[in-house]
Structure formats: structure tokens, C-alpha cells
Amino acid sequence: MSRPPEDRGAELRALFFESAYELLQALNEGGLQLETHPGDEEVLRGVRRAVHTLKGDAAACGFAQLSELAHQLEEVLTPEVVQSRGAGIAEIVLSAADIFGTMLFAYERNSEPRSGIHLQKMIRDLLEGPSSKKDLTAHEAHGSQIAATFAWTEYEQLMISEAVHRGESVYNLALRVDPNSLMRAAAFQLIRNVLHGSGTVIALRPEDNIAAATVEVVEAALATKFTAEALAQRCRIPAIVSDVRIERAGISEHELLDDLLEVQANLAHAEHPDDPAPAAGSAIGAAVTAITETSLRVDAARIDAVMNLVGELIIGRSMLNRTLAEFDKSHARDPVRTKLADAMAFQTRVLDELHKCVLKIRMVPVEQLFRRFPRVVRDVAKQCGKDVALQVTGQNTDLDKGILDSLAEPLMHLVRNAVDHGIDPVDERVAAGKPARGTVFLNAFHQGAQVVIEVRDDGRGMDTNNLRAQAVEKAILKQEEATRLSEQEVLNLIFEPGFSTATAVTEVSGRGVGMDVVRSAMGKLKGTVHVSTQLGKGTTIQLRAPLTLASIQTLLFRVGGRLFAVPLSSVVEITRIREDEIHMVDQREILRLRDQLLTLVRLNRLDHIHAVAAPPAAPTKKTRFVIVIGAAEKRFGLLVDSLVGEEELVIKALPSDIVSSDLVSGASILGDGTVVLILNVPAVVSRFSKALPMEAIA
Amino acid sequence: MPQFAALQRKDNKSVRYLVVDDSVFARKNLIKMIQTFGGEVAGEAGDGLTAIAEFNRTKPDIVLMDITMPQMEGIEAVERIVRQHSDARIVMVSSVGYQENILAALQKGAKHFVQKPVKAEVLYEILRYVLSDDPAAAGAPTVLAGEHA
Numbered sequence: 001m002s003r004p005p006e007d008r009g010a011e012l013r014a015l016f017f018e019s020a021y022e023l024l025q026a027l028n029e030g031g032l033q034l035e036t037h038p039g040d041e042e043v044l045r046g047v048r049r050a051v052h053t054l055k056g057d058a059a060a061c062g063f064a065q066l067s068e069l070a071h072q073l074e075e076v077l078t079p080e081v082v083q084s085r086g087a088g089i090a091e092i093v094l095s096a097a098d099i100f101g102t103m104l105f106a107y108e109r110n111s112e113p114r115s116g117i118h119l120q121k122m123i124r125d126l127l128e129g130p131s132s133k134k135d136l137t138a139h140e141a142h143g144s145q146i147a148a149t150f151a152w153t154e155y156e157q158l159m160i161s162e163a164v165h166r167g168e169s170v171y172n173l174a175l176r177v178d179p180n181s182l183m184r185a186a187a188f189q190l191i192r193n194v195l196h197g198s199g200t201v202i203a204l205r206p207e208d209n210i211a212a213a214t215v216e217v218v219e220a221a222l223a224t225k226f227t228a229e230a231l232a233q234r235c236r237i238p239a240i241v242s243d244v245r246i247e248r249a250g251i252s253e254h255e256l257l258d259d260l261l262e263v264q265a266n267l268a269h270a271e272h273p274d275d276p277a278p279a280a281g282s283a284i285g286a287a288v289t290a291i292t293e294t295s296l297r298v299d300a301a302r303i304d305a306v307m308n309l310v311g312e313l314i315i316g317r318s319m320l321n322r323t324l325a326e327f328d329k330s331h332a333r334d335p336v337r338t339k340l341a342d343a344m345a346f347q348t349r350v351l352d353e354l355h356k357c358v359l360k361i362r363m364v365p366v367e368q369l370f371r372r373f374p375r376v377v378r379d380v381a382k383q384c385g386k387d388v389a390l391q392v393t394g395q396n397t398d399l400d401k402g403i404l405d406s407l408a409e410p411l412m413h414l415v416r417n418a419v420d421h422g423i424d425p426v427d428e429r430v431a432a433g434k435p436a437r438g439t440v441f442l443n444a445f446h447q448g449a450q451v452v453i454e455v456r457d458d459g460r461g462m463d464t465n466n467l468r469a470q471a472v473e474k475a476i477l478k479q480e481e482a483t484r485l486s487e488q489e490v491l492n493l494i495f496e497p498g499f500s501t502a503t504a505v506t507e508v509s510g511r512g513v514g515m516d517v518v519r520s521a522m523g524k525l526k527g528t529v530h531v532s533t534q535l536g537k538g539t540t541i542q543l544r545a546p547l548t549l550a551s552i553q554t555l556l557f558r559v560g561g562r563l564f565a566v567p568l569s570s571v572v573e574i575t576r577i578r579e580d581e582i583h584m585v586d587q588r589e590i591l592r593l594r595d596q597l598l599t600l601v602r603l604n605r606l607d608h609i610h611a612v613a614a615p616p617a618a619p620t621k622k623t624r625f626v627i628v629i630g631a632a633e634k635r636f637g638l639l640v641d642s643l644v645g646e647e648e649l650v651i652k653a654l655p656s657d658i659v660s661s662d663l664v665s666g667a668s669i670l671g672d673g674t675v676v677l678i679l680n681v682p683a684v685v686s687r688f689s690k691a692l693p694m695e696a697i698a
Numbered sequence: 699m700p701q702f703a704a705l706q707r708k709d710n711k712s713v714r715y716l717v718v719d720d721s722v723f724a725r726k727n728l729i730k731m732i733q734t735f736g737g738e739v740a741g742e743a744g745d746g747l748t749a750i751a752e753f754n755r756t757k758p759d760i761v762l763m764d765i766t767m768p769q770m771e772g773i774e775a776v777e778r779i780v781r782q783h784s785d786a787r788i789v790m791v792s793s794v795g796y797q798e799n800i801l802a803a804l805q806k807g808a809k810h811f812v813q814k815p816v817k818a819e820v821l822y823e824i825l826r827y828v829l830s831d832d833p834a835a836a837g838a839p840t841v842l843a844g845e846h847a
Contacts, residue, residue: 186800186811193804209801233830238823239812 016061019053020104026050027097034090041079047093048077054100066103069096146245148174148219151297156203156221160249163202163223169248170202171228175218175235176243179375182412187240188212198234199224214408216372221249300401303361310351310358314648315669317351320344322672362402366444366453367395369404373415377440380419387426387437388419394444399451403545406525407453410518414455414541415440417515422457422539432536434458450527450569451547456540462533464490474499491531495519518543526567526665528682554678556644557627559603563676564640565649565668570681572628572635574643579622591626591637598628598637601684634685649678663687702822704736705829707759713829714740716756718749718775719764719791724814728762728791731818735825746770753779753786760825763808765792765799773803780807787828791816 030047033040055070073096077089150172152160163170173195181187188209195201203221206212224231228246235244324340331337370392381388423438430436441456467490468482476496477485485493493499497516522529527545546552546569554565555574575593582600583590589600626637649668665680705713715732717739719725729739740756743749745767753761761779765772772790779786790803790811800811809828812821 182794182813183797183800183811186797186804189801189804190810193809236827237810238827239820240810 013061016057017104017108020057020100023050023054023057024097024101024104027093027100031090031093031097034093038090044077044079044089048074051077051096061107063103063107066100066107069099069103146174146176146217146243148172148217148245150174150219150221150249151205152203152221153297159202160221160223163200164249168200168223169225170221170223171231172247172249173218173220173222173231173235174245175220175241177216177218178240178242179216179372180379181240184213184215185209188215188218190237190240191218191235194234194237195220195222198222198226198231211405214369214405303358307358307362310355313351314355317348318647318670319672320347359400362400363398364401364404365395366397366399366404366451369408369411370395370442370444373411373442376412376415377419380416381423381438384420385425386419386423388423389437389439390442391439392442397444397446397451399545399547403451403525403547406521407543407545410521410529410543411453411455413515413518414543415442418455418457418459418539418541422459424460428460446547447544450544453543453545454540455543456538458538461535461537461539462491462494462531463535464533467491467493470499471496491533494531495529523682526680526682552649552678554647554649554676555627556647556676557625557638557640558642558644559640561641563644563670563674564603565647565676565678566627566629566638566681567678568646570629572630575626575628575637576623577626579624589639593626593628593637596635598626598635600626600637600639602639603679629681629685636685649676702735702818705822705825706736707829713737713760713825714756714758716741716743716749716752716758716761718743718746718752718761718767718772720744720767721764724764724791728816728821731816731821732762734818735822744768746772746775749775750778753783759787760828761786761788762791763788763803765790765796765803771799773799773806776803776808777806789824789828 027047027050030043030050033043034047037043051070051074055067055074058064058067058070073092076092160170175191177184177187177191188206192201192204195204200223201220202223203219205219206215212218222231226234228248232244232246235241235246321344324344327334327340328337373392374390377388377390418440419438423440424432424434426436429438439458441454441458443454443456445452464487468477468485471477471490471493472479472482476493476499482490495515495518499515519529522543522545525545527543530542530544531539532542533539546567553568555568555571556563556565558564577591581591583592585597589602591598591600625640625643627640627643628635628637647670663680663683664677665683666678668676668678670676707713713736715729715737717725717728717732719728722744725742725744729742732739737760740758741752743752747769749761749763749770763772763776767775772792776788776790779788784807786807788803788808790800790808791814792800792811793814800808804811810824812824
């Protein structure tokens with residue numbers, strides 16, 4: 001057929017695309033129906049009709065390649081072929097719809113879809129016989145299971161297509177990082193080295209070593225002179241990369257065609273023609289979802305920038321609030337006052353909503369982190385010769401992406417520990433009347449403004465007396481100190497550097513990373529770790545982290561004329577005491593609060609946070625406020641001069657050259673411009689409990 | 699210890715190794731493994747400076763390099779060796795705690811790394827991989843595992 005005259009061309013083209021996309025939709029629906037009812041002849045006829053129409057329309061518009069391809073598909077959609085291929089035909093229909101879609105897309109932009117002959121030949125191979133294309137190597141079929149998006153930016157796509165135009169071969173690579181690799185950042189660096197040594201890296205995800213610490217799949221676009229086979233060999237780096245997927249980049253029909261061929265290969269291998277390999281289904285599923293994907297990849301820095309601006313807005317709002325309060329006083333009768341108040345209330349509501357929305361952008365389900373653990377547990381259990389099941393709950397719990405990423409390493413350590421040390425050997429378990437198969441539980445939930453992640457095992461638990469003995473043996477504690485420690489304090493010893501409870505150093509443990517790594521990682525997040533154990537029953541370790549790092553509810557107070565804040569989540573209660581109720585015990589100030597002894601802390605004694613050194617005056621009847629603060633299991637009382645109130649503060653990180661103390665976790669600015677220091681509660685607790693005599697603190 | 703097919707050079711000669719570690723025990727351990735892979739020890743060194751001298755003297759096929767050593771750390775030794783011999787094949791040997799250093803060594807041109815405690819089968823695969831990456835034979839990497847020695 002020939003092209004229509006030019007004047008009618010544009011109109012016809014528009015009409016063609018409109019109807020073609022409808023036909024594609026029909027193909028997709030038909031494909032899905034064929035998946036559930038493989039033999040449905042009515043559906044098949046519908047699909048065939050759609051393909052036939054597309055063929056004719058495409059030919060009429062002069063889109064020869066599309067027309068030819070549709071023709072070939074039409075030929076195969078006969079009841080006989082369907083009978084011999086079974087449900088597999090559905091996948092072919094769906095993939096064909098995708099290929100047609102990308103071709104239409106190219107035509108619409110007046111570019112010719114590339115490599116038509118190649119495409120047709122492969123389709124023909126595909127249609128002629130299931131065994132004709134068996135030479136796909138096993139790893140490629142296998143590797144297709146790696147979920148990869150290859151969501152390159154427009155710039156990167158441009159670079160790819162330019163490289164293709166220059167005649168270079170460009171591949172999209174997805175490399176699965178070996179889940180056993182403990183040094184993710186180093187592993188990523190090595191992958192990077194290999195990629196750079198194999199050609200020109202056009203695009204790479206993740207982009208830096210820090211982000212790589214939690215990533216399971218590295219994606220790259222590479223222009224290279226190697227063949228796909230040689231490239232795969234180079235990329236299969238022992239101990240680093242466990243799986244490789246390679247596909248040609250730049251020509252989108254190609255990718256989809258590869259998928260189509262994989263379906264073919266899988267069908268050829270399938271024992272029952274009506275039972276297609278699940279891998280094939282997922283590969284095609286990924287191809288389909290890739291097209292309907294509505295989510296957006298955004299640079300995290302941009303979100304942070306928005307977040308910062310919202311933070312500034314919140315500060316701005318409290319400035320306005322203050323000004324409004326002053327205005328209220330001076331113009332009590334001014335009618336403008338209520339108008340301003342209304343406007344303010346409206347603005348507050350919207351701003352709160354905005355703040356929530358922005359925080360939500362960064363929130364991801366903890367499932368992203370949890371999903372790697374079934375494999376880890378299996379592997380570690382195998383290494384230790386144990387039989388261990390993993391039970392995961394609460395995987396839909398949301399938390400900040402940044403926090404999630406920082407939790408990855410400590411959690412990995414805890415889970416490995418639980419399997420290696422926590423779960424007892426089978427014979428011990430059976431002797432103790434427990435099921436032979438051990439279980440590790442991973443759980444996540446929200447509690448207030450915190451997220452709690454729990455690693456629990458039903459193993460042997462920890463013997464606190466044993467821990468005491470170890471501490472003495474390792475000269476961490478003296479005998480009398482060890483006996484004086486509470487059970488909880490003894491358990492916390494496992495977080496001390498160099499303290500290992502394993503009697504034997506196994507392959508899994510004894511790698512030079514201890515629980516102290518877990519604690520310091522949590523400290524950086526302004527979170528806590530809590531251990532509890534029951535001898536013979538198991539151990540539970542709780543990681544608590546703030547839901548988001550951006551803003552927190554705080555309690556403001558003054559000490560020595562300076563303004564401080566503590567996170568409201570760590571305040572247990574506030575009480576009022578007389579100074580003569582304070583007792584000195586063992587050079588510490590102690591308060592008896594409802595039959596409980598509470599250690600008191602004066603901020604002006606703790607450190608050089610500020611220089612106002614009010615000497616402990618002679619006990620008077622003067623009343624003081626005490627804020628009772630809880631961090632993990634520890635409680636202490638903070639003696640303050642006055643309470644200021646609650647306030648939502650946007651935390652600004654302090655550069656370490658300005659504040660050298662770890663006792664302060666950040667600062668914030670109030671509406672009137674006052675700077676508030678936010679106390680790092682866990683650090684205050686540990687500083688105070690370490691510095692025994694009070695003189696040593698000053 | 700399991701049996702391994704001998705790793706060989708392209709010219710069918712045995713692979714020559716330089717083993718660098720400040721712990722004699724660690725060196726002996728590595729050497730034992732290398733020998734089961736059919737390799738030959740070209741030299742040993744207990745610190746970075748000696749390692750450089752030994753490299754220049756013996757021109758080994760592979761260097762196994764510890765990270766923390768007296769005199770000169772592994773990273774600096776890597777940097778100096780690679781500056782003179784860009785085709786040097788250096789495999790870092792280190793425990794997990796030194797990830798930062800391994801990262802630096804990889805950036806300076808080390809070819810691979812292996813975690814301590816070293817497992818023979820892992821080291822074997824890594825060496826096989828590193829040996830197969832022959833710059834002269836780009837495009838057609840060959841696996842150099844010969845018959846069982």
C-alpha cells in the first residue's frame with residue numbers, strides 16, 4: 001500500500017495512533033485473559049482480530065516494520081499453536097503488545113524503529129519452532145530474575161543512544177551483590193573497577209559507595225567492545241557478584257525481544273506445555289510494569305532541599321506567631337487582629353499538611369530492608385549446620401529512607417548473630433524439649449514517634465553470670481564491680497568493644513565486628529539498643545530509631561540562663577523537688593522519688609556545654625524542677641532552672657568544628673532567633689554513668 | 699583441605715606469588731593454600747617497603763597483600779607498585795573491620811580483596827578470576843585452570 005496524500009496524512013496519522021493504542025489495550029487484556037484461560041478460542045479470535053487490524057492500519061500509514069511484525073504474530077495465533085504452547089501464548093501476546101507499543105512510540109516521534117530485519121528474523125525463529133533458539137545460555141535465562149529497572153535519566157539515555165549511533169555496543173547490566181558479602185562498599189568499588197576496566201560506564205546505580213552499602217543490585221549501562229558473554233564472565237566476580245543479567249541497551253524493542261526470547265527458552269525447557277516457567281512470567285511481568293510505572297526517580301538531595309525549606313517555613317511560622325502575640329498585646333482592640341489570627345491558623349494547617357507530605361516522600365516500608373534476610377538466615381544457618389526458620393512481621397511499617405539505610409548494617413549483624421550464637425544446636429534444643437528447628441523473628445512497629453525493630457530468637461539465651469565472669473576475665477570490670485551491676489547493666493556489656501560471648505570463634509562470628517558497631521550505629525541515628533534475654537528461652541534485641549530525622553517534639557528548659565531541649569519521647573515525667581531532698585551518695589547526687597532512687601544530673605557539671613558553673617550551694621528549701629529522662633533502661637533526673645514548654649524543633653546538624661561535644665545532637669532556632677541546643681540523651685547517660693566521681697566530670 | 703585443579707599461567711607455567719603479611723602465621727597459611735592451587739611462592743614480605751623491593755626483584759604474577767603492616771601500610775605499597783607496574787595483580791587480604799582501607803586500596807588499583815579468615819575455595823575462585831583477566835587477551839578472557847596437578 002502507498003502513503004496517503006500529504007494533506008490528509010497528518011489527520012490519518014493521528015487517527016491511526018489513537019486506534020492503535022486502543023488495539024494495544026485490547027491485546028493486553030486478551031493476553032491477560034489467555035493467561036487464566038489458555039484455551040479460550042473466543043479470546044484468541046479477539047486478539048487475532050486486533051493484530052490483524054493493527055497490521056492493516058500500520059501498512060496503510062506506511063509503517064512497514066510494524067505491519068510485518070503484526071503479520072507474523074497473526075500467523076501464529078491459531079488454535080493449533082495455542083494448543084501446543086498452552087498458557088505461554090499469553091506471554092507472547094503481552095510481550096508483543098509491549099514491542100508494538102515501543103514501535104508506535106518511535107513512529108509517533110517520527111523516528112524509525114531500528115533493526116527491523118533482525119527483529120523479524122528473531123520473531124520468525126520464535127514462531128517456527130520451540131527448539132530453534134535453545135542456545136540462550138543458562139545464566140542469561142537465570143539472570144533475568146534480577147529485578148532491574150534501568151531507569152536512566154534522559155541525559156544518560158541520550159548518551160546511550162549516541163554511543164549506539166557511533167556503532168558501539170551498549171549493554172544494560174544488573175549485578176546482584178553477593179548477599180554474603182560483608183563489605184558492601186568495598187564490593188561496590190570493585191564492581192566499579194571491573195566496569196570501568198571493561199568499557200565506558202555511561203550510567204551507574206547506585207552512584208556512590210555510601211549508597212552502595214545497602215544496595216543489593218548494581219545497575220549500569222556500559223559501552224564496550226566485549227561480547228555479552230565475555231562481559232558476563234568479567235562481571236561474575238567471585239565472592240562479590242552472585243548473579244548477572246545483561247541485555248542490550250538503547251533499542252527498546254531489543255530488550256523486550258530478549259524477554260520474548262527468554263519466554264521461548266523457558267517454554268522449550270518446560271516439561272508441560274501448559275505450565276510455563278515462573279521465571280518467564282516474572283520477566284514479562286517486569287516488562288509490563290516497567291511501561292505502566294507511574295513512580296518517579298528523584299535525586300535524594302532534591303527532597304532534602306525541599307525538606308530544609310519546609311523546616312525554614314516552620315521557623316518562619318513561629319516567628320510570625322511571636323510577632324502576632326506582641327501585636328495582640330499592643331493592639332488588643334484592633335479588628336485586624338482576628339483576621340490575622342484566622343490567616344495564621346489557615347497557614348498553620350497547610351504548613352502542617354505540607355510538612356507531613358514532605359516527610360512521607362522519604363518514608364519507605366521496612367520491607368525493603370527485611371526482604372534480604374530470608375536468604376541471609378538460610379545461608380548462615382547452613383554454614384553453622386543449623387536448621388533455622390525466619391518469621392517476619394510488620395514489614396509494612398514505614399520509616400525514613402535514610403534511617404532505613406543506616407539500620408541495614410546493624411540489623412544484618414544482629415540477624416547473623418541470632419542464627420550463629422542465639423539459636424542453640426539441634427541436639428541441645430531437642431534435649432531442652434524445644435522443636436529441632438530454631439526460629440528467628442524479625443518484627444517492626446511504630447511506637448510514638450519511634451520505629452522499633454526487633455530481632456528475637458528462640459535459642460539458648462544469655463547467662464548473665466557467665467557474662468559477669470567474662471567481663472572480669474577480660475579485665476573490663478573488677479570482680480566487685482561485676483557483682484554490683486544490675487542484670488540489665490550486665491547484658492549491656494555485650495555492647496562493649498572487644499566483648500564477645502561466643503565460646504568458639506566460628507566462621508560467621510569473629511570477624512572483628514562486634515555489638516559495639518550496632519550500638520554506635522544506633523547512637524548516630526539518635527536511637528537506642530535494648531537487649532533482654534531469658535536463659536534457655538531466647539534473646540530479644542530491640543533497635544529504636546526516630547521515625548524521621550528532620551523534626552522532633554521537644555521539651556524546652558533553661559539551665560544557667562541557656563536554653564536546651566530534650567526529645568519529648570525520652571521524657572518520662574517532670575517533678576518538683578526541694579533542694580534539701582537531694583542526698584549525696586558515693587559522690588553522686590541522688591533523689592528518692594516514690595521509693596526509687598534516681599541519679600541527678602546537672603548540665604552545668606556535665607561538660608563544657610557551657611561555662612556557667614553554679615557551685616552546689618548549701619541545701620536550701622528552694623524548689624527545683626527535675627525532668628526524669630529515660631534512655632533504654634536507664635533513668636536519670638535532669639535538674640533544671642525553669643521549664644519553657646513544648647516545641648516542635650527542626651533539627652539542624654552542627655558541624656563538628658563548632659561543637660566538639662557528642663552530648664549535643666543538634667541545634668535549632670526558635671521563632672525569636674534564640675538558638676536551642678538539643679541534648680543527645682544516650683550520650684549524656686553514658687557519659688554520666690562512666691564518670692563516677694563528680695570531680696572527674698568537671 | 700579440598701583438592702583444586704591447578705591454576706596456571708597462559709604459558710602453562712605455574713603461577714608465581716608474592717605473599718605480604720606481617721604475621722608469619724598468616725603468610726604460612728596463605729602459602730599452604732597457594733601450594734594446593736599448584737602455585738609457586740616467588741617471595742615473602744612482612745611490611746610494605748620489603749613488599750615493593752620483593753615485587754621489583756621477583757615480578758610475581760599475583761601479590762597477596764595484607765592491609766595493616768609496620769613500616770608501610772598495604773595501601774601505600776599498592777599505590778607505589780601500581781604506579782610503576784600498572785598491570786600488577788594485587789589481591790588485598792583483610793578482615794571486615796578495614797573496609798575503608800580496602801576501598802582505598804581498590805581505588806589505588808588493587809584487583810580484588812578476600813576476607814580474613816581466608817577460605818581456600820573463595821581464594822581459589824578469586825585468583826582464578828584475577829588470572830583470567832589478561833589485559834593482552836582483552837575480549838576473550840580465558841580460564842586458566844589446567845588439569846589436576
